[in-house]
Amino acid sequence: MLQIHELTFSYLPEQPLFDRFSLEARKGERVCLKGASGKGKTTLLRLIAGLETPNGGAITLPPDCKTAMVFQEDRLLPWLTAKGNVSLCSSDAAAEDWLCAFGLEDELDAYPSTLSGGMCRRVALARACAVAPDLLLLDEAFKGIDPQRKEAIMTLLQERFQNSLILFTSHDDAEIAAFATRIVEI
């Protein structure tokens, strides 16, 4: 499903971040990109999402691949409610479904500024899930969510995205152990 072939990328010419990096991943996998800060985990997700252009090599995805991403920041529109933010990218029904699944049934009409950090994170997750993506990119997506809730969300993602590819970054070893099917060191 995802093929990265000899990827080369650098923000500064003298500091290459990726030098002939290759990776293949299939549907149903949950791949954790692991590495120290500044090694390029977020950059790799951005490259896959098409937000950065590689200097060399190729990133190949199926032509009709539906991609969704949870960024390190929530990136919610402050002038839209939780439901408004999620339904921006999907149908109203899917938005409500995912928000309720993430325990936000009482917050459908709440604005991001009235929600806690963990709640905003769940709204951002719901937005990504509601588009029913083939490729789900999660950049420290579970940060700030309480442990019990995090576990429930990870179980739900495992159940509902068995036919999708999930690529995620995390600094939490327990989270990686519970969620990843494969770990890729960067």
Added chain:
Amino acid sequence: MARNERLKNSLKTLAAAAFWLLVWQGLSLLVHKPLLLPSPVEAAKRLGALCVTGPFWTSIGLTLLRVTAGFCCGVVCGVLLGALTAKSKLMERLFAPLLAVVKATPVASFIILALVWLQKDLVPVFITFLIVLPVIWANVLEGIRQTDRGLLEMARVFRLPRRKVFSKVYAPSVLPYFAAGAATAMGLSWKAGVAAEVIAMSNSSVGYHLYRAKINLETPDLFAWTAVVVLLSVLLERLLRRVIRRMEGRKRDAANP
């Protein structure tokens, strides 16, 4: 609570206005020459007398029409230019010098030129347009530039249609900049529009009556007509602010719960 606060604020504004009216009254008593400085009472009396005449309302109506026509054209073109120059560096390079010249050129120069090019009734419309255009353009451009890159990236990853990117991301981000520009432009458009009417001596206009008051040394008339312009400018600015506030109402509530 909010109502009491509003009432208190209104009373404070009225008290400030009353203070300056008293200062005006005191100065007119000190000068004691209505030809140089009529008292507020004399100006109000003159305004009262003018109010009951037909030409007064015709002049106000036509001035209002000219200023709002120029303002609306300036807003539409300013928004379009702002969007165009934000989208294309080439367009920005092309239009930036032109708009800098428009901003820096004295209004009087444009009025005199416009008198050569246009019918005198169209001069105030054109001048108001020229004054409004760069203000709206600069504010819209700045608003587009300040739009959160993170939100635009999100829209790109989720492949939001252009229509949604415009209405849900750009429009709410640009609105505060547009509102500030529109309020400033509204005040300026009255100053420039009426100045153009005075110089062009546009038919049935507030500017024409100001000119007549000047050559006939009818200072109370000058004050009465000036008061009309100030009143119209304040009223229209308030109306504009109310419309914009309504447009961004939900957004403001969301950002400042």
